[in-house]
Structure formats: C-alpha cells, structure tokens
C-alpha cells in the first residue's frame with residue numbers, strides 16, 4: 120500500500136505571468152498567492168511569459184529589465200526554485216515551436232470570439248497584430264507542453280483555458296491521447312480584483328492611471344493613499360451588496376488579506392465610515408505586501424543568483440517540454456531527424 124502511494128504521480132501545476140510591469144495586488148491575489156500555496160503538494164512550474172508581452176509594443180531595454188524584475192518578483196512572492204520549476208518562456212524554444220503546430224488546429228472563428236482579443240484590439244487599435252490574435256494558441260502550447268492537471272489563474276483567463284481544453288479534445292480525437300486535459304484553478308475569493316478608480320473594470324498593471332492599481336512594490340504611504348482615493352459610492356454602510364462595486368471590491372481584498380469573512384467585516388465596521396474602512400484595508404495590504412517588497416529588494420540585487428536560477432530553469436523546462444513536443448511532431452507527421 121505504502122509503495123503504491125509513493126509511486127502515484129504527483130499532480131502537475133503550471134502558470135505564467137507577463138512581464139508588462141510590476142505585478143499588481145490583483146495578480147497576487149488572483150494568481151500568485153495560489154502558486155505559492157501549491158508548491159508543497161504538487162509539481163509546480165511557473166514562468167515569465169515574455170513572448171506574450173510582445174503582442175503589445177514594448178521598449179526593448181525596458182522589456183529586458185521588466186523580465187528580469189518579473190522573474191525576481193516571482194521568487195519574492197515565495198516561489199522557491201528548489202521546489203518548483205521557474206523559468207523564462209523565450210528561453211525554452213519548444214513554446215514557439217508548439218505554438219506554430221497548434222495554430223494549425225485553432226480556428227479563426229473561435230479566436231475571434233476571445234474577449235481579451237476584443238478588449239486589447241480596441242485598446243491598441245493602431246496595432247492589432249497577428250500575435251494578439253493568436254495569443255491564446257501560444258498560451259495553450261505553454262500549458263500543454265508540461266501536461267499539467269491544474270492551471271492557477273485569475274477569472275479573466277478562464278476563456279483561454281476553455282480554448283486550451285477545446286484544442287486538447289480536438290487534437291486527442293485526431294491523434295490519440297497526446298495531451299492531458301488541464302483544468303483552470305480559479306480562486307473562490309479574489310479571482311477578479313477590480314480597479315480602485317473604476318470598480319467595474321479589472322485591476323490591470325498596464326492601466327495608465329497609477330491610482331487604479333496597487334503594485335506589490337508600492338511604498339506603504341503610496342498604498343494607503345491609493346486606498347484612501349478608492350472610488351466607492353454615496354452611501355455609508357459597509358456591506359457586500361449588488362451595486363456597491365467599490366465597497367464589494369475593498370471587502371473582497373480585505374477578506375483575502377485578513378482571512379475575515381464578510382459577516383465579520385460587516386460586524387467590525389458597523390457604525391464606522393468609509394474612511395475608517397479604506398484605511399484598514401490599506402494597512403492590511405501594506406502588511407501583507409511588506410515581506411514581498413523586502414524579498415524583492417534583496418533578490419533583485421543578486422544578478423548572479425538570478426542568472427543561475429533562470430538558466431537552470433530553462434535547461435530543465437527544455438528537457439520536460441521537448442518530450443511532449445517530439446511526441447506531437449511524430450503524431451502530426453513531421454519526419455524525425
């Protein structure tokens with residue numbers, strides 16, 4: 120019995136994040152917080168999706184810096200390279216290779232329906248490039264190369280996960296059991312942290328209004344001020360209710376960072392004003408992010424450690440992903456060299 124337990128395959132987790140800026144509280148609460156938690160129980164792989172960020176025009180020098188910073192931030196958030204595989208997407212050529220093959224199994228119609236494509240092409244109307252359109256194909260390849268069971272992401276990525284699952288069904292129907300069917304792991308609480316300036320929009324690290332998001336490296340006074348300025352409503356009561364988007368968002372953030380339920384929060388703030396509540400949320404977030412900021416300040420200075428870590432990661436990820444890639448190549452009829 121013990122032997123059987125030992126040899127059981129550990130479940131595999133994979134996720135990525137784009138180096139489009141310093142991670143926000145939304146990225147942390149919706150995704151990275153769960154990456155950290157999963158490391159002991161699962162075989163985890165996490166990467167910086169630099170190829171994905173090319174879908175929006177980037178300054179080359181800034182992108183290089185942001186990529187290294189994103190890698191350091193992932194480590195600062197508690198991802199331990201001794202436990203998990205951590206790497207940079209463009210260092211592993213299989214991602215771009217599988218992207219091409221899978222793009223021949225993705226339909227124009229289904230890609231046209233992706234809400235992220237519609238949103239981003241409206242936002243960057245002067246640069247609706249082919250990469251923006253096929254973004255979900257690259258993402259499907261990222262995932263399928265590692266045969267994961269779960270993909271921890273925020274709610275905005277659900278549609279891309281559904282697309283990946285459709286590709287799996289299509290591909291496996293044609294060629295047999297090539298890809299494992301992945302499942303999105305979307306947290307019950309905090310899967311969609313909203314903008315502090317427009318609580319009907321998701322918090323995004325590329326928002327032009329810096330008051331709309333809290334970056335995980337913001338100084339304590341900056342965080343407090345952003346929460347003080349958070350858009351709410353003209354009522355007085357701190358309670359979770361439809362139509363109170365701003366307060367609902369603050370309650371959700373507060374609940375995640377303190378572990379308190381909505382009932383407890385409502386009780387604690389009974390008779391108190393929005394000002395008191397905003398300050399309490401800001402202070403709780405400051406405390407939650409403090410160790411991450413300290414870790415980042417230490418890790419980001421050690422360039423040799425970072426280089427060594429991403430090189431090791433790339434080597435391992437290349438080995439793992441090439442196994443899937445060669446199986447795929449064989450299945451679709453490419454001649455082995």
Ligand code: ATP
Nearest residue numbers: 137139145149150272273310311312322323324325
């Ligand atoms: P960009 O603004 O450049 O589009 P982003 O802030 O949306 O970036 P991504 O790199 O696209 O960040 O996302 C990384 C992870 O964070 C994904 O799993 C995504 O679902 C999650 N995420 C992003 N924004 C939020 C949010 N506001 N609330 C919860 N999760 C989020």
Ligand code: LTN
Nearest residue numbers: 134135136137168171258261262
């Ligand atoms: N599109 C994702 C980033 C990403 C990703 C992935 C997430 C790229 N490849 C593979 C999970 C699995 C985003 O968060 N915007």
